[in-house]
Amino acid sequence: MQPPDESWFGALGLSTSSTPSIEDGWAEAEEAHADAGWPTETAQGDAHFLSREARRIVTSGVSAFERIYAAFVAARAALGVALLSTQLVSELLGVRPRLLVTLICLAYAAETLTLWLLPRFRAGTAPSDKRSRVSRLSTAQWLSTIGCDVLCFAALHLVAPQSGLNYVALFVLPVLTAGVLTSRLAALACAATVALILLGNAWFGMVAGGDAALGITQAGLAGSGFFVITLLAGELASRLAREELTARGSLEFARQQAQLNRLVLEEMEDGVLVVDRKGKVRAANPAARSLLAPAGMARPAPFQLRGVEAWGPLVDAVERAFAEAVWPEAGRDVLLPFSPTMLRTLRLRVRFTRKRRAEADEDFCVLFIEDVRSVQARTRQERLAAMGRVSAGIAHEIRNPLAAIAQANALMAEDAIDPGQRRLTQMVSDNVERLKRIVDDVMELAPGDAQGAAVIDATATVLSICGEWARTANLVPGEASPLVMDMPGEALGAVFDPEHLRRVLVNLLDNARRHGREVPGSIVLRLSTRDDGPVVLSVASGGPVIPPEIERYLFEPFFSSRSRGTGLGLYICRELCERYGASIEYRQRAQSEVNRNEFVVMMRRETLQAPYGTPLRSLFT
Numbered sequence: 001m002q003p004p005d006e007s008w009f010g011a012l013g014l015s016t017s018s019t020p021s022i023e024d025g026w027a028e029a030e031e032a033h034a035d036a037g038w039p040t041e042t043a044q045g046d047a048h049f050l051s052r053e054a055r056r057i058v059t060s061g062v063s064a065f066e067r068i069y070a071a072f073v074a075a076r077a078a079l080g081v082a083l084l085s086t087q088l089v090s091e092l093l094g095v096r097p098r099l100l101v102t103l104i105c106l107a108y109a110a111e112t113l114t115l116w117l118l119p120r121f122r123a124g125t126a127p128s129d130k131r132s133r134v135s136r137l138s139t140a141q142w143l144s145t146i147g148c149d150v151l152c153f154a155a156l157h158l159v160a161p162q163s164g165l166n167y168v169a170l171f172v173l174p175v176l177t178a179g180v181l182t183s184r185l186a187a188l189a190c191a192a193t194v195a196l197i198l199l200g201n202a203w204f205g206m207v208a209g210g211d212a213a214l215g216i217t218q219a220g221l222a223g224s225g226f227f228v229i230t231l232l233a234g235e236l237a238s239r240l241a242r243e244e245l246t247a248r249g250s251l252e253f254a255r256q257q258a259q260l261n262r263l264v265l266e267e268m269e270d271g272v273l274v275v276d277r278k279g280k281v282r283a284a285n286p287a288a289r290s291l292l293a294p295a296g297m298a299r300p301a302p303f304q305l306r307g308v309e310a311w312g313p314l315v316d317a318v319e320r321a322f323a324e325a326v327w328p329e330a331g332r333d334v335l336l337p338f339s340p341t342m343l344r345t346l347r348l349r350v351r352f353t354r355k356r357r358a359e360a361d362e363d364f365c366v367l368f369i370e371d372v373r374s375v376q377a378r379t380r381q382e383r384l385a386a387m388g389r390v391s392a393g394i395a396h397e398i399r400n401p402l403a404a405i406a407q408a409n410a411l412m413a414e415d416a417i418d419p420g421q422r423r424l425t426q427m428v429s430d431n432v433e434r435l436k437r438i439v440d441d442v443m444e445l446a447p448g449d450a451q452g453a454a455v456i457d458a459t460a461t462v463l464s465i466c467g468e469w470a471r472t473a474n475l476v477p478g479e480a481s482p483l484v485m486d487m488p489g490e491a492l493g494a495v496f497d498p499e500h501l502r503r504v505l506v507n508l509l510d511n512a513r514r515h516g517r518e519v520p521g522s523i524v525l526r527l528s529t530r531d532d533g534p535v536v537l538s539v540a541s542g543g544p545v546i547p548p549e550i551e552r553y554l555f556e557p558f559f560s561s562r563s564r565g566t567g568l569g570l571y572i573c574r575e576l577c578e579r580y581g582a583s584i585e586y587r588q589r590a591q592s593e594v595n596r597n598e599f600v601v602m603m604r605r606e607t608l609q610a611p612y613g614t615p616l617r618s619l620f621t
Helices: 026-035 040-046 052-058 064-092 099-117 139-158 168-181 184-207 212-267 286-291 309-324 372-415 419-443 458-472 498-515 569-579
Strands: 271-276 280-284 332-339 342-352 364-371 454-457 483-486 493-496 523-528 535-541 583-588 597-603
Touching: 064 099, 064 139, 064 168, 099 139, 139 168, 139 184, 168 184, 168 212, 184 212, 271 286, 286 364, 309 332, 309 342, 309 364, 342 372, 364 372, 372 419, 454 458, 458 483, 458 493, 458 498, 458 523, 458 535, 493 498, 493 597, 498 523, 498 535, 498 569, 498 597, 569 583, 569 597
Parallel strands: 483 523
Antiparallel strands: 271 280, 271 364, 332 342, 342 364, 454 493, 523 535, 535 597, 583 597
8 A cells, every 4th residue: 555645656656756758768779779770660660568658658758747747737727717718708698707706717717827837836846856856746736736626616616506507527627636646545535525515515505495305415426426536546547657667667678678789789790781672771780891891891870782883792682582582591602892803702691570460571681791701711610629629639549559669669679680670660760750749739739728828038038949949950150040030139028838939939940941941041030029019029031932822721730731741830830829819920021022931920018027137149140
């Protein structure tokens, strides 16, 4: 049971402060639809969770209590004018009304018009702070509206026998208003007051010699009707309050849903387009806009697909989708020719909006677009991951029998005296070592993490690795050495594991020497950084440049241009770099450069935790 000082709207928590206005309510959800390119009428029709009536209630900017109160004030003003007009018309028709009745009507009309035309006189209904608004009538409001109505209508009713008019029906307005805008107890008290006024007037009529039975009966029936009106008005107000509460909850859900949809679409890696039958894009996420432009991003939605030559195949695909109303589940490939040298193949999947009527045509279709190269790369990565897990398991099982073969071959080599036998044992030993290297390479493909990552002195580490590699390769230091190093004079902090960095750098140096020429300066190693950018390690070498048909497969496993190569070297380098947030890529330098083949490793730069001395430059510099 609601407290006695609250109306039905206050009992359900529907004050103006909690009712969202058009500025902070539906407008946000509507703006989300507009930003996404959806037409307003479609958003209204498809919003199953927000009915048209709920939207009307919420977007009115005021609560139901304020709307009903304003309507009640306007109705009082109209009634006041009507009462005053009735007196004037009676005067014109030759029926002179009593002066007291005219004065009462004039005073009532003046009060109601003042309250209606000058909102500042509506005490408590228009404060500057929305949060201070309430959903019940204040004492001043009750006295200036319901109280004034009961008083004036009672005065008119008391003089009704002399004026010739029956004013009982006027009591419906204050009784109805009390039933809607006040608590049930207050509304019943108002109805009881009106009933007592009617009974009292009937009693005075009986004392004056009137028909007692008729007067009391009419007063009783009218009073009973006012009680019924009060109860029905309260029930209607309760239902209206519940509808507004539901509308506000639906609005909040719609707003959250619109924001969630926008966030999901913007963060999707796949491109999403919403296109109508006329080829107009109503919504497009950033991924789709980047795929529709040769560089950068296309303009935000809405925009027209027709008229752009490169988008012609996409327009044809959309028209075909609407015409056939079906689309393969796996999608179809569409080639966008931005220029003779800039072609982009897109994988297009189409989904249709749900039909509102079985006989209606589809108004929109949703296009999911992906770059075919990304699809192929993802498929290749999934296959490689599965192959890596299988290969790692097989390599692990090979280690034990391989160790037994190596041990048995070593025992045989000790007893081998014949040169032919020694040659055979040496062949077995060489191939066992080769198999061990292959097993080690395959084991590197197993998933790993960067638990061993630390901030290392990249300058000192690279110098140490290069010095060790040069000694192992029997390179003579000095100007005649194939290796030339360009190193910074200070320590550079980078995130990497020293042993894994050794593996990467040695692999790059071996490849540079293997495919380059044995001339001074044929291998140039540089370590540098700029401002707060990454630490860049590059290895440039001479020799013929890598052709495009080989370049695209450089970092894929089991691809090698050598007959005895495993094809795992560069792939392992890339995997190790990705573990530590680094990257590796191949670049082909300008034709004027001597060493045109260049591999670049970019490592994350971090501040060294402990001071490092200035490293000495290598003898190969």
